[in-house]
Amino acid sequence: MKIRIGYEIVYDCPQPTPMLLTLGVHYTRVSDVIIPDYLMTEPSIPINAYRDTFGNWCSRIVAPKGRLRLFADGLVRDSGVPDRLISQAKQTPVEYLPDETLVFLLGSRYCETDRMTEIAWQLFENAPTGWARVQAICDYVNRHIEFGYQHARRTKTAWEAYQDRTGVCRDFAHLAITFCRCMNIPARYCTGYLGDMGMPPPYGPMDFAGWFEAYLDGQWYTFDARNNIPRIGRVLIARGRDAADVPISCTFGPNTLQSFMVRTEEVAE
Template sequence: MHIRVGYELIYDCPQPTPMLLSLHIHFTRASDLVVPDHLITRPSVPITAYRDSFGNWCSRIVAPKGELRLSTDAVVNDRGERDPVVPSAHQHLVPELPEETLLFLLGSRYCETDLLSEAAWALFHTAPLGWGRVQAICDFVHQHITFGYAHARATRTAWEAFNERVGVCRDFTHLAVAFCRCMNIPARYCTGYLSDIGQPPPYSPMDFAAWFEVYLGGQWHTFDARNNSPRIGRVLIARGRDAADVALTNTFGPNTLKSFQVWTHEVSGAL
């Protein structure tokens, strides 16, 4: 299966503005790129590429004064299969965990494990260890939070989402990640493209999506508290502790986001 993915972001800057961009498809999908996701800027500006501390591919630019258009239009080869479900994946005791997973047990900017630990143990201590416990967390978060773009707030934390009970996909993900960490399950935040392939209409407006991965049974597995069902055609962009680590754009100066478009859909026929 071939999936077309891309975006167009238009900013207006009253002065030259440095930007850090996390918009490239993750290096683990590099061999799947049929048409590369080159970052195109209009007007053209110098771009410096780098890898962040989590291994994500990122870019640095200085946006000129005035309007700046950032875009890409790529094609990705995908297996066309739903997210794997592995009910037998077991939970590791903390002393058995690989060192590289330990960071994802700790609290972070948007995932306050200290505030949520008591609630997490009260809610999930009877859930079966491993896959069943993570699924119980997803079931709870999926029912607990009401989704709506009108509820979006860039500063909302997992603790606030738990109490306010509204949010968008990043809020579902932050709360589920925090609960998993409280239950000693390493969990990392993911952002990327998620199509409606295999889903019945009506379809929501397309956007970048957030989901998470947990370390069970010696490997990382995908979970999605917002949709709470295996999906087809996830295309990862970046991973981190929470949304602060994988912000699509970080701007260092005043700016206005004038337009925001994302697309991801199956490509039919020859390219």
């Protein structure tokens, strides 16, 4: 299948404002790109690209005073196969985990393992290890949090989502990641496109999506506590410890977000 992806984000800045942007398709999907989702700006301004410490493609700009439109329109090829479900995947003991996975066991900005460890063990100590334990965590988080865009708050942490029992996809991911780390399972945050392909209507407004990956049996596997079923058409943008590592935009000055639109839809062959 082919998936059209893109966005249009409009800012108004009262003065020239530096920005970091994480909006491009992840390098692991480069072989699937048919039409690149190049970042374009109106008015035209210089763009400098770099890789962050997690290997994500990022861009640096200085937004001019006034209105700035950021937009992209790309096309990617996708297998159309749902997320993998490997129920026999085992949990790797901490002492045998690869060095590069250890950072995803630690607490981070939105994932307060120190506050959640006792709760996690009370909830999941008796769950089977490995895939079944991660799935038990997803099941719990999916039941525990009520989804709603009105509950979005950029400062909300996993602890606060647990207490409030409300949130958006990133809050589901943060709470599940935190529980996984508390149970000694490396987990990392993912952001990207996830359309409604294969799902029955009605469809909500499109947005960038948040999910997570857990390290089991020597591999990273996709989990989605918000939807909690295998989905098709995920297009990864970036990975990190939590949403603080992979913001769509990070601005260094005052600004007003005037409009925000995300597109991800199947295109007929």
